[in-house]
Amino acid sequence: MAFYQPNSNMSSQLRELLNRFDTHEHPGLLNSISVTWIKYDCPDPSPSSGHGAGWEANRPTYPASVIKLFYAVAIEAWLQKDLLEDNEELRRALKDMISDSSNDATSFIVDLLTGTSSGPSISGERWQAWKKQRGLINKWLDELNWPELKSVNCCQKTWNDGPYGRERDFYGTGDKNRNSLTTEATARMLEAVMTDGLVSPRACRRIKSILSRTLDLNHRKGDPENQVDGFIGEGLPKGSRLWSKAGLMSQVRHDAAWISLPSGNPMLLVIFSLGRHKAKDTFLLPLLAKELIQYDLEK
Helix, strand or coil: CCEECCHHHHHHHHHHHHHHHHHHCCHHHCCCCEEEECCCCCCCCCCCCCEEECCEEEEEECCCHHHHHHHHHHHHHHCCCCCCCCHHHHHHHHHHHHHHHHHHHHHHHHHHCCCCCCCCCCCHHHHHHHHHCCCCCCHHHHHHHCCCCCEEEEECCCCCCCCCCCCHHHHHHHHHCCCCCHHHHHHHHHHHHCCCCCCCHHHHHHHHHHHHCCHHHHHHHHHCCCCCCCCHHHCCCCEEEEEEEEEEEECCCEEEEEEEECCEEEEEEEEEEEEHHHEEEECHHHHHHHHHHHHHHHC
């Protein structure tokens, strides 16, 4: 059962929209996109209080930098258990990982979470121990006992060029051990943060502060990698507020967004789009968001 109440009208609207895009400007879209779309009826919703719809929402997909949302929440969970010491350098890395999507900061965060480090290939007992440590984030996710997390894999760093040495080995044959998320799992994690439903309200507030995006055009012009333009945020109406984490590489363009609409009520939208053409398409995600938000404003 979904963590939100399925809404047949929203499901019909989403399918109609994707069909229209597939038939006209974006042929093949139905086979290369996953969506989770949730609406809430009050400005300050509780966890699992939304109603929504999805399309291929449980399809495992390489998440690119969207995985960093999960690592940020894991850091707060580790801190709560006194497994890490909070300090200025940790906070700097968290901010850079989410706000700027820094891969260097992510590498540092993954090392902290798992007690591992990158380097040349290793073997034997050292290799087995290293792999076990790298599984700690997945183990934590398993302990949450969320059905949406059954098919996810959160154990790899993110890269500018790619992994080397033991990191390359850890990807496995055919990259079968790459990170993997679904829009449904991502939506549940983002909802938990935005509704103070995981770790602690204080921890969630800290994560929200680094997920916050400015929609100011002048600011965005000065930051070409602002995670708004070419993503969901670009399609928002004036007066909206945005908290989000985008993911982009040569084969994917993704975004996970919590939107406070001018009405005051939130909407959660997660879109994963696949393929080289979709990765280069800076219009698709804003257009989908604009259409779905217009439906929200009209209902």
